[in-house]
Amino acid sequence: MRFIDMFAGIGGFHLGMEQAGHTCVGWIEWDKFARQSYQAIHDVEGIWNASDIRTVRASELPRADCWCFGFPCQDISVAGKQKGFTAGKRSSLFFTVTGLIRDLEEEDRPSYLLIENVKNLLSINRGFDFLKLQIELDEIGYDVEWSVLDSAEVVPQHRERIFIVGHLRGRRTQQVFPIVQNDREVNRRADATNTLTTRYGEAQGSGSYIAESEPPKVKQAGNLMNTKYFGGNPQPGRVYDPSGISPTLSTMQGGGQEPKVVIPVSSPDVLNKNQNGRRFKNNGDPEFTLTARDRHGILTNNMKIRKLTPRECWRLQGFPDWAFTRAWEAGLSDSQLYKQAGNSVTVPVIKAIAERMELP
Structure with a gap:
């Protein structure tokens, strides 16, 4: 599939999608240091790009099967002021993306949307913000599924994030969730999400499961x-x-x-x-x-x-050493490299999702 990488950061989506066999046809990122890393890591020569999504017109965008974006989470995260994604200045950029889709003819709209954000998106403003997100996606023609996944399933870092997949109605897209790991399917939770959080021993409440039948080896x-x-x-x-x-x-x-x-x-x-x-x-x-x-x-x-x-x-975050080396050799400071790691998505998680996304 062809994909566009929006709010691209250093390209965690790009790398995970690429590892699953998909092709990047465009990317958008405003932070000059993140752009510096992105261009050092990925082969972007001749690929369409923009720095500010607020100035992009729908007619400029290359045709793509999937739009990937982790829209800014500062207004949603428990570490922020929690203004919500409709009232917050940065997180409301979600509606900038959906506005671009509204401006496209239906045949030009992406078949998939792959969206990432902090888990608090499910509960902020008593869940009404997440409801507004679903309503917005429904109005522009997308059915949605979502799952809360923990990076600890694939890397030694506890990082729970919600992943939302939008399916354009009328297109023959494939269901993505639940993700199956090692022939094990995670349990359904009451809020209709899944979790890949590994628990050893007795299951810890709804949504968890026993990952090993015997003690793990050191x-x-x-x-x-x-x-x-x-x-x-x-x-x-x-x-x-x-x-x-x-x-x-x-x-x-x-x-x-x-x-x-x-x-x-x-x-x-x-x-x-x-x-x-x-x-x-x-x-x-x-x-x-x-x-x-x-x-x-x-x-x-x-x-x-x-x-x-x-x-x-x-x-x-699952980046190979060659990717870090390219960013470091491009002259990024340690403070920027730390920041970019913290703001990125976990690459193997994106790959696991992307491997489930295909068109007939």
Whole structure:
């Protein structure tokens, strides 16, 4: 399929869709630093693009089968002022996108819409904002399905996001949700969403499931021998992941099975509550949700906090190292690289959804 990447950021949608076999025909992003990374990472030569969606005309857009967009969440997130996506200046850009669709003839409209946002979109303003979203999509001809997915299913980071798929009526599109992982289908929740959050042992309420029938095996996730806390010795630098989640916090390879303490840390010096009031997780838990505001690290067994590097944060979002290297070599500062990781979507989650999207 051909897709347009809107509110593109550094191209998490682009990479995930591309990995699933789809082709980018256009992208829109206003932040100059995100554009710098996007152009360094992706092959965009000759591809239509724009910097401000508010100035784009529908007639300018290339024909596409899918529009992908994670419209700004600052007015919706629990970390923001929660003005809502209709009253908030940034999140109301959702209606800028639907306005472009209204200006297109039906035969030119995308068959799919793939939309991402924070989970709070379901409940903000007592759920009325999400109802308005559904009404708006219905009025422009789209039937919708949605699911709350947790990045911890595919990367060691707890990051719940709502994904909405719009299907243009009359087109033969394929149902996307529920996502099946390893021949397991997640349970339906009462709010008609699904969750891919992995729970070990007894199921934790509606929407969760038992992912393993036996205790997970401890495996090495990487090695921190290059950090100053280990003095270059590879033995104490080894990091182990008892949950069996795929490694992303590695800096080099290593062997052995000696368990280590690796505790995710989020902004321990922040006085106000964040991430449900927690600062430290348990050994082996997925990392806190990456944000552009919080600072993330790990507490090692010598009780010292090591800040995550920008590369590690990109890994937690599922970006391959070559993508990070291209952005870094393009001259982006560490602060921008941290911010871009926190604002991105998780690439493997997008790929899992995109693999379910096809046209006859």
